[in-house]
Amino acid sequence: MKLLTSKSLKRRLIAQLLLFQVGILFLFSAAFVAYLLQTNDGVVLSDPEFANVAARAIERKADDSLVLNETEELATLRQRSVNFWFVARSDKGEIIQTGNVPTVYAVMAEHLDRISFGDIRDTRAPFSYVAAIRGASGPAGNFTVLGKGDVFSLTYAVFLLTNLLMVPILILLVIVTIIAIPWIVSRAFSRLSVIAKEAEIIDIDRRGYRLPESGIPSEVVPLVNAINGALQRLDDGHERHQRFILDAAHELRTPVAILQTRVETIAEGPIRTRLLSDAGRIAALAEQLLDLQRLDVSGASFSPVDLVEICRNVAADMAPLAIAQGYELSLETGLDHLVIQGDAGALQRVVFNIVQNAIEHGGGKGNITIRIDRGAVIEITDEGPGIPVAERERIFEPFHRLQPHEHGAGLGLNLVKEIMQRHGGHVVAVDGPQGGACFRLSFPN
CATH class of the missing domain: 3.30.565.10 (Histidine kinase-like ATPase, C-terminal domain)
Incomplete structure (x- = not known):
């Protein structure tokens, strides 16, 4: 929050760009998930882990026949998964199954030697036809297993996948924003730093100087023009002020000189001394004003x-x-x-x-x-x-x-x-x- 409320324009730009990029990324991810959900036929998938559980539960007896042992993990899977079933076909064409195998898949089990991988999604509850085909190995050898284990939401899977992909992209964007954007902004503001240094040397002794307008961003040109206009008005006002002082001082010299001459004709006394002193101060003031004016234009x-x-x-x-x-x-x-x-x-x-x-x-x-x-x-x-x-x-x-x-x-x-x-x-x-x-x-x- 402190970064967002900082008075530094550079920091505000970086923070706002970063928030904008993150927001766009999240919006894109949400739109991507929505698009996948609309273009896919199913909404749930079967967890293929059941194939490994089944392969480990199948053993070969001494007479070379296959038997399904009720292992602990198989029993757990039966309790956890609704309508759990599978059909396993060995490399020798032997078939072993458990659970209520749908009729359509019972026929497919005879052709598992030609299928090694598959995900079958069901579009309607209770999702009885959701199934997966995976290859698995166990104590009795290699099997191709067709069945239904735990089911999980396709929406969750897609969302998880897109977020996993979004994390490195987000990290890359943050790095680019924190490192590259300050450099870009600094380059864009470099001319402003030059103008700031030029403005620092403007004082009463450099009247007539104006800030340069070349090479600055177009958004800043109105501000520079406004400052130059203010400097022009200040110069005009100073010139009028100095001209007034010069004119007033010149106008004072003649009547003061006349006043001093007339006072000197007065008879000696306190009043004459006081008047001469006052006239002298007025004359000194006029000379000081003229000195200031001469100093200002003498260079x-x-x-x-x-x-x-x-x-x-x-x-x-x-x-x-x-x-x-x-x-x-x-x-x-x-x-x-x-x-x-x-x-x-x-x-x-x-x-x-x-x-x-x-x-x-x-x-x-x-x-x-x-x-x-x-x-x-x-x-x-x-x-x-x-x-x-x-x-x-x-x-x-x-x-x-x-x-x-x-x-x-x-x-x-x-x-x-x-x-x-x-x-x-x-x-x-x-x-x-x-x-x-x-x-x-x-x-x-």
Whole structure:
């Protein structure tokens, strides 16, 4: 039952084929038995074993005459068989008989020297004319015996014979089904395995890819076409989404720039500072959206990039802001150059975003350190409260923020992750040496 309810299509096919073959075999056997019963004249046969019993009971006396001894097996046969009788003829033409021999067979007994084998079936009860002719040997020599012993149903005999023939056929079918059918089904499904592997590599970076339709069973073609259609709709929706982001970001840049210019004309004070800060965040959001769009369409047109120079430039640009917020920003490395293949602008945005994140969440005190290792690893650490372990994966999701009411749109770290993936590297958040947060950027050598 478990085989039939399995979710494996291969197992279900094998089980159903096996049941179908067994059912057909049984139906054929039943039809064959019915056909034999209709085409035969009789419905019962005489068991020929009585001939051997009779031959063993016949003895030759000293005067060379034949005598029938009432042996134990002969007596048992008389009690068991209704209307038991037989006529035995020796090689010398001697005849010995017992029981109520039908008249028609009494005449036939004289010609047993010309008959060696026969089965005579009777079509009507009480089956008085059922008889068998067999050759048998006993103490008195060889005999041809005509008679009636135990009777058995012809239907039972035919059914038994057909079942005996059916057993090896059934075993052969089971072997073929269990061994050959899985191989046949596996070959038929081999192309589906290829398509499954092709589907596994489809992701956001392989937009426009479609599952192959060649060489697959016609029954599966509609499913593949439906999947390809869904992929096309997803690509169209993604393209509309990206186009909207690009248009919105471009549209934001001009009014934000105008807003910043007008705010700068306001007299110094808390309101001017707050407005400039808010306008700056809106401008940063627009730039991040544009960065994501540029990253999506830029492809892999990389060139040699010096990571040491990028970190040095970011440290120089961000130092005044860090100092103003109460931090000390430092660059630690024993390398003069560390060159990899990449996009200089995108990698500078990575380091900039992480340093900016440290300034915003580092607690307003302590050191922010940019450390470059020879193994193409950059670590940016702070001495703030750190990042909870449960949030270290989610902080890289778009629009995710540790605190619901904190500033920013939650795109900076997502942009970092996307850029690192485009460069074949990865970024992780771990505990810093001073208890704060540590962002480790690993690049392929």
